[in-house]
Amino acid sequence: MMRNASGSFDLQRPLRARALALTVASAVLAAAASAAVPPPLPEEHLTEAKLPAPTPHWVWVFDDAINNEIDMRLHLYDADAYRTLGQIDMGYWPMVALSPDGKTAAAATTYFSRGNKGTRTDVVEFTDTATLETKREVALPPKRIMSVQTFFSLSFSSDGHLLYVPYVTPAASLGVIDVQKNTLVGEVDTAGCVLAIPGGPNRVSAICENGKLLTVTLDATGHEVSRATSEAYFDVDKDPVFAQGIPSAGTVTFVSFDGMVHEVDATGAKATFKAPWSVTEGAEKGVWRPGGVQIGAIHAQLGRLYLPMHKGGQEAHKDGGTEIWVLDMKTHKRIARWSLGSKDIPPIVSVQVSQDPKPLLFAATNSDTAQFIVYDALTGKVKHVEKHLGQTPWLMFNP
Numbered sequence: 001m002m003r004n005a006s007g008s009f010d011l012q013r014p015l016r017a018r019a020l021a022l023t024v025a026s027a028v029l030a031a032a033a034s035a036a037v038p039p040p041l042p043e044e045h046l047t048e049a050k051l052p053a054p055t056p057h058w059v060w061v062f063d064d065a066i067n068n069e070i071d072m073r074l075h076l077y078d079a080d081a082y083r084t085l086g087q088i089d090m091g092y093w094p095m096v097a098l099s100p101d102g103k104t105a106a107a108a109t110t111y112f113s114r115g116n117k118g119t120r121t122d123v124v125e126f127t128d129t130a131t132l133e134t135k136r137e138v139a140l141p142p143k144r145i146m147s148v149q150t151f152f153s154l155s156f157s158s159d160g161h162l163l164y165v166p167y168v169t170p171a172a173s174l175g176v177i178d179v180q181k182n183t184l185v186g187e188v189d190t191a192g193c194v195l196a197i198p199g200g201p202n203r204v205s206a207i208c209e210n211g212k213l214l215t216v217t218l219d220a221t222g223h224e225v226s227r228a229t230s231e232a233y234f235d236v237d238k239d240p241v242f243a244q245g246i247p248s249a250g251t252v253t254f255v256s257f258d259g260m261v262h263e264v265d266a267t268g269a270k271a272t273f274k275a276p277w278s279v280t281e282g283a284e285k286g287v288w289r290p291g292g293v294q295i296g297a298i299h300a301q302l303g304r305l306y307l308p309m310h311k312g313g314q315e316a317h318k319d320g321g322t323e324i325w326v327l328d329m330k331t332h333k334r335i336a337r338w339s340l341g342s343k344d345i346p347p348i349v350s351v352q353v354s355q356d357p358k359p360l361l362f363a364a365t366n367s368d369t370a371q372f373i374v375y376d377a378l379t380g381k382v383k384h385v386e387k388h389l390g391q392t393p394w395l396m397f398n399p
Helices: 013-036
Strands: 058-063 073-078 083-089 092-098 104-112 120-128 133-140 162-168 172-178 183-189 193-198 203-208 213-218 224-229 246-248 251-255 260-265 288-290 297-299 304-311 323-328 334-339 348-353 360-365 372-376 382-386 393-397
Touching (some): 058 360, 133 183, 246 297, 360 393
Antiparallel strands (some): 104 120
16 A cells, blocks of 8 residues: 555555556457457368269178177278278167169168167168268068178179068078069068079079078069978088178089088079089198188189188187188199288288279288288288278178
């Protein structure tokens, strides 16, 4: 406090000084803040981007998302640019198929009202592969198959007109969807035979417990006209086949636990088979075996079969390959035997191959590592290793 002219203390002067200082400071701060404010940003508008035109080296990788099974996914990966282009979320334990023209991804899936419990809803969702937008759906009864994904857990007819949905309740049957009309048109009893192997525009086959194939012929509306059962083409007790058959150029190739190759033509009213042949010979027999999840891939034009192979007994059929074998489908001879290319690559559980003249071989490892490897399919040279592509990249589509 300060004395005034009369010698007394002026109690108001310090308060007036403080007020003046605060006013000046506020004005300075306001001027600085006004000068720092940038001009407003332009308004944003949501748009829908389309993917570029696909290339032969795009691959769809289905991820079982084993650690969060209510949110499984389908990833689209560019194996030339080594990057993920997008993904489709697909719900709980979906079964997935690509249309013959590659323009639609179908998923038979399940949703629960409370995430992993509550009211159950089963549908087939149809997603545009150019925009990754789900366009429509068809309601299903709550009895679709839920299993490790194969090409035949959900499948289109060869002309894309029908979609086959395997049911297990535990009775086995097939739901038939008219894709163009977007309706579930009926159900076909498959009498203990499972999965849906398409054979042309109007036939579908299922694998039976006795090693035979049941083939059902349908009319244009998706209803049964006739059925026929083949002879047994493998011994279910001595040497069962992997259900993960390999479709290629109108045929399906099944490989047995012991490494026997069974080529099936399911386009006729009754399935027919070529003579089986072995991928091993001499001392390799009973020692080296195929194994994994997607256990083989075929390049149709080159006539080459790619198999992950490992040492083990029949009980080790789920083990991944420590080598990749390349076999000639015409001569039935092995033409190459590749190491995995690096000690840091664990056993391979799934393979797929592009169908162009300069093909790539795509390979995936187990859920502990979830590596995705790109090989030159002509030489076996490693071109790229993606450390984690999802959690469980167990099935790959390359239309």
